[in-house]
Amino acid sequence: MLLKLVLRNAFRHRLRSLLTVLGMCVAILAFALLRTVIGAWYAGVEASSANRLVIRNSISLVFPLPLSYRDKIRQIDGVKTVSYGNWFGGYYIDRKNFFANFSVDPESYLSLYPEYLLPDNQKTAFYRDRKSCVVGRKLARRFGWKVGDTITLTGTIFPGKWDFVLRGIYQGRDDTVDENQFFLHWDYINETLKKTVPRRADQVGFYVIGIAAPELAAKTAEAIDRTFKNSRAETLTETEKAFQLSFVSMSETILTAIRLVSFVVIVIILVVVANTMVMSVRERAGEYAVFKTLGFGSFYLSGLILGESLLITGLGGALGIVLTFPAAKTFAAAVGNWFPVFKVEALTLYLAVAAALMVGIVAAVIPIWRVASVRVVEGLGRIG
Amino acid sequence: MNKQNSPLVQIKDLNKSYRRGNQIIPVLDNIVLDIDEGDFLALMGPSGSGKSTLLNLIAGLDQVDGGSIKIGGVEITSLSESELAEWRASHVGFIFQFYNLIPVLTALENVELPLLLRGLTRKERREHSALALELVSLQDRMDHYPRQLSGGQQQRVAIARAVVTDPTILVADEPTGDLDRTSAEEVLQLMARLSGDLVKTIIMVTHDPRAAKKARSMRYLDKGVLTDAPEISFTECL
Numbered sequence: 001m002l003l004k005l006v007l008r009n010a011f012r013h014r015l016r017s018l019l020t021v022l023g024m025c026v027a028i029l030a031f032a033l034l035r036t037v038i039g040a041w042y043a044g045v046e047a048s049s050a051n052r053l054v055i056r057n058s059i060s061l062v063f064p065l066p067l068s069y070r071d072k073i074r075q076i077d078g079v080k081t082v083s084y085g086n087w088f089g090g091y092y093i094d095r096k097n098f099f100a101n102f103s104v105d106p107e108s109y110l111s112l113y114p115e116y117l118l119p120d121n122q123k124t125a126f127y128r129d130r131k132s133c134v135v136g137r138k139l140a141r142r143f144g145w146k147v148g149d150t151i152t153l154t155g156t157i158f159p160g161k162w163d164f165v166l167r168g169i170y171q172g173r174d175d176t177v178d179e180n181q182f183f184l185h186w187d188y189i190n191e192t193l194k195k196t197v198p199r200r201a202d203q204v205g206f207y208v209i210g211i212a213a214p215e216l217a218a219k220t221a222e223a224i225d226r227t228f229k230n231s232r233a234e235t236l237t238e239t240e241k242a243f244q245l246s247f248v249s250m251s252e253t254i255l256t257a258i259r260l261v262s263f264v265v266i267v268i269i270l271v272v273v274a275n276t277m278v279m280s281v282r283e284r285a286g287e288y289a290v291f292k293t294l295g296f297g298s299f300y301l302s303g304l305i306l307g308e309s310l311l312i313t314g315l316g317g318a319l320g321i322v323l324t325f326p327a328a329k330t331f332a333a334a335v336g337n338w339f340p341v342f343k344v345e346a347l348t349l350y351l352a353v354a355a356a357l358m359v360g361i362v363a364a365v366i367p368i369w370r371v372a373s374v375r376v377v378e379g380l381g382r383i384g
Numbered sequence: 385m386n387k388q389n390s391p392l393v394q395i396k397d398l399n400k401s402y403r404r405g406n407q408i409i410p411v412l413d414n415i416v417l418d419i420d421e422g423d424f425l426a427l428m429g430p431s432g433s434g435k436s437t438l439l440n441l442i443a444g445l446d447q448v449d450g451g452s453i454k455i456g457g458v459e460i461t462s463l464s465e466s467e468l469a470e471w472r473a474s475h476v477g478f479i480f481q482f483y484n485l486i487p488v489l490t491a492l493e494n495v496e497l498p499l500l501l502r503g504l505t506r507k508e509r510r511e512h513s514a515l516a517l518e519l520v521s522l523q524d525r526m527d528h529y530p531r532q533l534s535g536g537q538q539q540r541v542a543i544a545r546a547v548v549t550d551p552t553i554l555v556a557d558e559p560t561g562d563l564d565r566t567s568a569e570e571v572l573q574l575m576a577r578l579s580g581d582l583v584k585t586i587i588m589v590t591h592d593p594r595a596a597k598k599a600r601s602m603r604y605l606d607k608g609v610l611t612d613a614p615e616i617s618f619t620e621c622l
Contacts (some may be wrong), residue, residue: 001493001500008488290484293445294498294545295473297466376445380480 002300006307013280017312020276024316024359025323027269028352032324033331034262035348038255041248043341047176048240050214052112053221055207056243058236064203065233067190072227073207078220081210083108085186086203090153090162092143098338099139101153101182103189112210115173122147122168130188133164136179138340140169153182158189180340208240266355273363277309281367288371289379298372302364305371309364310357317356321349391418392585393442393553398451400437411437413608415451419553424579424586426599433605435589436557442587443476443555444468456552473501477546479556479575483538485530485545491517492526495544502549516544520574536567543574547584554578556588560595572598 011017055073057063064086073082085104091097106127110116118126118134126134135145145151149166164184172179186204193201211220221237228235238246248255281288288301324344332342398415401408411434419425427435440446441453448461456475463471478484485494495513504512517523520540530538539559546554556575560568576598578584588599596602604611 001489001496004493005486005489012488286484287486290480290486291497292469293443293472293478295469295471295501297469377440380445380484 002304003307006304006311009280009284009304010308010311016276016279020273020312021316021319023272024269024313024356025319027265028317028320028356029323029327030265031262031355032321032344032348032352033327034258034265035351036324036328036331036342036344037339038258038262039345039348040339040342041251041255043176043339044178044244045241045248047115047178047341048244049115050217050239050241051211052240053209053211053217053224053237054240054243055209055224055235055237056205058225058234061205063233064200064205065207065235067202067204069207069228069233069235073209073224076220076223076227078211078216078223079209080212081108081112082207083112083209084204084207085109086189086205087157088153088155088182088184088189089157090155090182092151092153097143099142099180099182100178100340101184103184103186105186106183109183109208112208115177116170117173118168118170125167129165129167130185130191131163131165132167133182133184134168134170135166135182136340137169137171138179139182140166142180145169158193160192162189175343176341178340266359270359270362273309273313273359274366276312277305277363277367278370280308281305281371285371285374285379289374289376292376292379298368301371302368305367306361306364309367310360313356313360313363317352317359320356321352324349324352392421392423392456393417393419393587394452394454395442396452396454398438398441398453399449400434400441400446401449411608412441415608415610417603417610419585419587421585422579422583424576424598424600425588426596426602427587427589427605428591428593428596428602429605431591434608435605438605438610439555439557439587439589442553443478444472473498474549475552477549477551477554479539479542479546479554479559481558481561483530483535483542483562485538485541487530490527490529491522491533491541491544494530494541495548498545498549512548513544516548517541519547520544534567535563536570539563539567539571540574543571543578547578547582552585554584554586556586556590558590558592559588560590560592568592568595 055065055069057065067084070082070084073079083105085102088101088103090101092099110118110123116136122134126132133151140146145166147166147169151164151166153162153164154160155162162184170179190201209220209224211217217239221239224237225235291301328342328344332339335342395415395417398412398417399410400412401410403409415438427438429435437446441448442455444460444463451461453460458471460468460471485491486497489497492510492513495516496509499509499512514523514526517526520543522537522540522544525533525537525541530541533541539562554575559575560571563571572595575586575588579586579600586599588595590596
């Protein structure tokens, strides 16, 4: 019967309770979405492999490295595979059609990224045709591209119109893999540069190397950087994870702000729910005094108040969590090109549940304390 | 526990005062009172005389400043807060002026409430509550919510809630204060029946001489001092 009482008390003021549930729902939805945005920011970091190192110019990623480093890198102990590439920076039809596009050495690059699943025949066709490209499944779906289509990109770093024949569409091995990328032949761009801007030819933006085991990472990276010390272009070698994190750290202030906002949302709803509970309990002070008169101790009364608070926050929280999925889907559709991987993580759901529980418990503390501390005669004196 | 022939309620040298700011206001002054088992006592007196305070102390709702209250052989002034709550749950039935039913519970559920602390099964609780409602002739209103009942009916539900645990004493604070004359008469008759037929010990605080007339004995409180009741004339009852 006490459960029945909790339920009836929770909805005694239907409008107030429904508004509080709605507020809780919106807060949890906002919290989960903001946490998902943060997660999306780190998606590249999460997807990185411990067996891959990235080499770039030690001054900045903007400065290239000579292609001639490739053979020297190959000879360093621990290095298994060497690949390289450049940020191409082209756009499709309109500048707003942003997506990541890289010129790479196809065979070595794809061998380093087994998580890009591409049928063998498409892979072979891509290797054979220098003017070809492969794209991720989501990117192909976004622009309606099919294998065999000719895609024209307008270069920003490498000016001009560039035509590519789509030879393959890759699929991610799991949902952490970015399926919004575009890969083309580094050789194709380099040959053109040799003719048009020879001083920019035979240079790469980065090397990606495969190592035999993750524990060799530090030693190998040190050996690479030592090899090119005091050279024309000194290198900075780091794990792929550290490389991705360096990008994320550029947005660290924004991420901190988003994190802060996600917690502020919870604090605001905590105040709202606490206020609702304080109002409800104040209105029922006489009833709680009657309970005490009948012999119900603070334990029972705390249970009634806590139950009511948890019911309201639980309902709102559950609704918020359920709505997070369609909201995240809509959000992903709207900003998919900025966040190639946008999925609600299990940790986000656990945090949302914990936040709802925490709000329910904390909001009940003051009313419980008040009810427990009021003497029975004082409580009864409020009646009539 | 209660020895044969000794009063059920024994109050000795009871003192109580309230603090208002730096001022101490004496409310009860050396109260001595014995109430026999099965008695129906009316406590009368003007407003602020200390009637409700005395009733609260007897019911274990408030702490004394000094003196002793022994009920059924138990010295309740020495009980802790939680022990008092337990004692109240099994020994005291309460009837309030404004009924104090829980509005979101039906009549049956309101009556069932005190039984939740008795370790009974749901079925047993329902049977006891139904019987108590039958006793106050409200068996056909079990599923009604307080707002669907008249004042008199609500007070009868409150009486059923008070007796459902078969308490040692029933305390009633102005039980007819919020009722019309007919309803008040019904409630008083019911209380008289509880005292007469079921030998319930009832202590009732009232301003109403007509209600006091229904009691078997009467005491008068004035400025915290207990005296025998002055004679109530018939005209006061009108």
